[in-house]
Amino acid sequence: MALQCRLSGATFQSLKLATIPISSSSSRFIFRTLPKTLNLALFSRHSAPKAPPFSVLIRTLSAPAVAAAPAAETSDIKVVKPQWNAAIDFKWIRDNKEAVAVNIKNRNSNANLELVLQLYDKMLNLQKEVERLRGERNNVAIKMKGKLEPAERQKLIEEGKNLKEALTTLEEDLVKLRDELQIEAQCIPNLTHPDVPIGWEDSSKLRNMVGSPRKFDFPVKDHLQLGKELDLFDFDAAAEVSGSKFYYLKNEAVMLEMALVNWTLTEVMKRGFTPLTTPEIVRSSVVEKCGFQPRGENTQVYSIEDSDQCLIGTAEIPVGGIHMDSIVAESALPLKYVAFSHCFRTEAGAAGTATR
Numbered sequence: 001m002a003l004q005c006r007l008s009g010a011t012f013q014s015l016k017l018a019t020i021p022i023s024s025s026s027s028r029f030i031f032r033t034l035p036k037t038l039n040l041a042l043f044s045r046h047s048a049p050k051a052p053p054f055s056v057l058i059r060t061l062s063a064p065a066v067a068a069a070p071a072a073e074t075s076d077i078k079v080v081k082p083q084w085n086a087a088i089d090f091k092w093i094r095d096n097k098e099a100v101a102v103n104i105k106n107r108n109s110n111a112n113l114e115l116v117l118q119l120y121d122k123m124l125n126l127q128k129e130v131e132r133l134r135g136e137r138n139n140v141a142i143k144m145k146g147k148l149e150p151a152e153r154q155k156l157i158e159e160g161k162n163l164k165e166a167l168t169t170l171e172e173d174l175v176k177l178r179d180e181l182q183i184e185a186q187c188i189p190n191l192t193h194p195d196v197p198i199g200w201e202d203s204s205k206l207r208n209m210v211g212s213p214r215k216f217d218f219p220v221k222d223h224l225q226l227g228k229e230l231d232l233f234d235f236d237a238a239a240e241v242s243g244s245k246f247y248y249l250k251n252e253a254v255m256l257e258m259a260l261v262n263w264t265l266t267e268v269m270k271r272g273f274t275p276l277t278t279p280e281i282v283r284s285s286v287v288e289k290c291g292f293q294p295r296g297e298n299t300q301v302y303s304i305e306d307s308d309q310c311l312i313g314t315a316e317i318p319v320g321g322i323h324m325d326s327i328v329a330e331s332a333l334p335l336k337y338v339a340f341s342h343c344f345r346t347e348a349g350a351a352g353t354a355t356r
Contacts, residue, residue: 082182084285090120090185103191106198111187119181126177130170137163187293227253261340273338278318280342284308286321300345315339 093100094117104111140160144153197203227233232253238246249257265275284303287310293299302311312318319339328335 082179082186082288084288085178085182086186086288088182088185088188090116090181093117093185093188094120099191100188103189106192107189109187109189111189112184113188116181116184116188119177119184123174123177123181126170126174130167130174133163133167133170137167186288190291265338265340268338271336273336276315276319276337276339278312278315278339278341280312280318280344281309282312282318282321284310286324287312287317289324290317290320292317302344302346311344312341313345314343315341 093113097113097117101113104113137160140156140163144156144160148156192198197205221229224233230252232250234248234250235246238248269275281304285308287301292301292313301313304310316339318341319337322337323335
């Protein structure tokens with residue numbers, strides 16, 4: 001669920017607030033923190049009567065607005081070694097195949113569930129074969145400790161050599177198979193909460209409204225009109241420098257953004273949060289551990305060529321890595337952080353979704 005606060009108008013700037021992940025049976029095979037967005041809007045600098053209390057809209061957001069993509073072809077794809085091995089409950093996925101398949105469809109994911117289950121079965125069979133050969137190798141080693149005739153000893157030596165070669169090949173195959181299984185399984189999305197409506201933005205449901213929208217006694221202008229008239233934005237220069245949809249903030253807009261950031265940090269600090277500014281480059285393994293896919297055609301992550309590093313798509317990624325691979329004493333909980341950062345995302349499939 002996301003919390004949206006609007007001061008009677010179009011969204012001006014969004015600030016990402018880090019949240020504490022909650023594990024539950026509905027997200028048992030991949031855990032990802034859920035972002036909460038505080039949207040504060042500005043209409044104009046016209047004088048106006050004292051505004052009534054601003055409205056707060058609380059709603060459940062629809063399943064991710066990600067463009068549907070065809071199932072990925074896997075026959076010609078080279079398996080990339082995962083940066084880490086997620087603790088995925090493959091048995092649970094297999095036992096709840098129908099529910100997982102429906103969730104994949106509802107979330108417009110291109111995860112290949114059938115391939116995951118096939119790879120899982122192959123891995124189980126290969127593990128059994130590896131264990132069988134290891135058992136035979138151990139039996140040969142035990143027999144070699146006894147008193148043997150030269151011919152019998154030589155026979156066991158040859159048998160042990162053959163078992164070692166076979167095991168080496170199978171163990172290498174098992175490692176590759178596990179890597180491929182991890183890569184494919186990490187594409188399976190978390191199960192959506194039952195209360196989340198299925199569909200796009202227009203499928204969202206209003207859960208509660210506090211106050212009423214502000215009414216004006218003059219024609220209302222959107223932020224693009226205001227920005228142009230008040231010299232707050234420069235889209236033309238940004239388009240030349242960076243490409244379409246980029247912008248420069250200018251004059252009072254810069255001061256407003258900084259003021260909103262400062263106000264937000266100050267407010268949440270009163271509630272016990274530790275403020276952070278974060279690194280904007282992180283290791284690919286940290287990105288994967290936060291549930292993102294840093295590689296592949298459908299990724300929204302910018303990867304740095306010839307390195308194991310990525311640009312962050314949200315401050316939650318470096319915040320999530322602060323205590324990774326460590327044990328936190330219960331007495332130190334809860335740990336509450338609020339972070340501000342730039343966010344770099346390719347936003348695949350998001351063209352045309354911007355609104356005023």
